[in-house]
Amino acid sequence: MTLPVPQLETERLRLRGWYQADAVPLTKIFEHESARFIGGQGNYAKAWRVMAMHVGQWAIHGYGTWAVEDKDTSELIGFCGLWHPGDWPELELGWSLMPDRRGHGFATEAAIACRAWTYDQLETSTLVSYIDPANAPSMRVAERLGCVRDGEVQLSGSVSIVFRHPSPGAISS
Amino acid sequence: MTSAVPTIETERLRLRGWRNEDVEPFAALFQDEDTPRFLGGSGSYPQAWRTAATEAGHWVLRGYGAWAVEQRESHAFVGCVGIWHPGEWPEQELSWHVVPSRRSHGFATEAAIASRKYAYDTLGMTTLVSYIAPENAPSIRVAERLGCKRDGEVDLSGKTRLVFRHPSPQAAQ
Numbered sequence: 001m002t003l004p005v006p007q008l009e010t011e012r013l014r015l016r017g018w019y020q021a022d023a024v025p026l027t028k029i030f031e032h033e034s035a036r037f038i039g040g041q042g043n044y045a046k047a048w049r050v051m052a053m054h055v056g057q058w059a060i061h062g063y064g065t066w067a068v069e070d071k072d073t074s075e076l077i078g079f080c081g082l083w084h085p086g087d088w089p090e091l092e093l094g095w096s097l098m099p100d101r102r103g104h105g106f107a108t109e110a111a112i113a114c115r116a117w118t119y120d121q122l123e124t125s126t127l128v129s130y131i132d133p134a135n136a137p138s139m140r141v142a143e144r145l146g147c148v149r150d151g152e153v154q155l156s157g158s159v160s161i162v163f164r165h166p167s168p169g170a171i172s173s
Numbered sequence: 174m175t176s177a178v179p180t181i182e183t184e185r186l187r188l189r190g191w192r193n194e195d196v197e198p199f200a201a202l203f204q205d206e207d208t209p210r211f212l213g214g215s216g217s218y219p220q221a222w223r224t225a226a227t228e229a230g231h232w233v234l235r236g237y238g239a240w241a242v243e244q245r246e247s248h249a250f251v252g253c254v255g256i257w258h259p260g261e262w263p264e265q266e267l268s269w270h271v272v273p274s275r276r277s278h279g280f281a282t283e284a285a286i287a288s289r290k291y292a293y294d295t296l297g298m299t300t301l302v303s304y305i306a307p308e309n310a311p312s313i314r315v316a317e318r319l320g321c322k323r324d325g326e327v328d329l330s331g332k333t334r335l336v337f338r339h340p341s342p343q344a345a346q
Contacts, residue, residue, distance in 0.1 A: 048260035053227040059232070085223060086221075
């Protein structure tokens with residue numbers, strides 16, 4: 001059984017649907033202390049469930065997150081895309097990279113492609129990114145993406161800063 | 174977008190793919206004081222959404238999974254029954270979770286028999302287990318009604334579970 005997850009390509013990255021085998025490298029993200037910003041640290045068991053949940057979101061909503069790989073090596077470097085669980089106030093654009101792949105602009109590059117797809121394919125004219133106040137690297141990505149701060153929100157019992165993305169018109173103009 | 178989860182009907186129940194509207198009644202499982210310690214979760218609607226998405230994603234990744242179960246006539250949501258096989262699980266597990274208001278009607282047994290028949294006849298599985306917490310007496314009774322035999326114990330995510338082995342495809346006929 002496969003879902004028709006569209007494949008997106010950028011200069012350096014390929015964004016594709018998830019494969020079962022991705023849970024093994026994905027574990028590196030959840031073993032890292034920064035996983036506290038994306039729902040908590042964990043092992044392979046956690047990574048497998050998170051991956052299945054992301055795949056399930058495609059089945060439920062028809063959109064979701066992409067597995068992001070390095071175009072040259074086909075290695076999984078992280079994930080990026082849309083996240084909208086039932087308790088989320090708005091449609092969120094999120095990103096998470098392997099610890100050893102940070103600092104190269106990959107999150108920004110992937111997020112631009114996801115945002116373009118979203119504005120093109122879904123009936124939405126706005127997107128937010130919810131970022132933990134302690135997650136300075138992600139806030140820098142949001143700023144590079146042209147987001148502006150739009151208050152705070154309580155999510156899963158903790159406060160996140162709301163970064164609002166530019167509208168489709170503001171990006172294309 | 175739909176993932177092709179087969180629909181199965183029994184005398185009183187319909188086993189079908191997950192829908193967004195299942196989350197609210199499914200959340201009753203996560204509010205039940207008796208249930209979270211067996212499922213490994215806590216909370217209500219947010220946890221139910223994430224679990225339903227994980228179940229939906231399991232179908233896509235594995236080609237099989239757990240169904241949303243409803244009563245045939247009223248369409249009332251009954252619970253989650255089917256095959257659960259996250260990455261680190263030693264074997265394919267037949268599991269059942271019925272919301273508190275629908276228990277003690279034999280629904281878990283009825284849905285599990287249909288799931289097991291599908292696993293054996295359609296998927297070609299040759300054995301199934303159910304992992305049950307030692308203190309979960311109601312589920313142990315369901316396993317016994319299903320003809321399972323105790324087959325040792327297993328450590329799952331740091332918790333001890335009794336292994337109940339189901340009758341083989343020949344014996345279950």
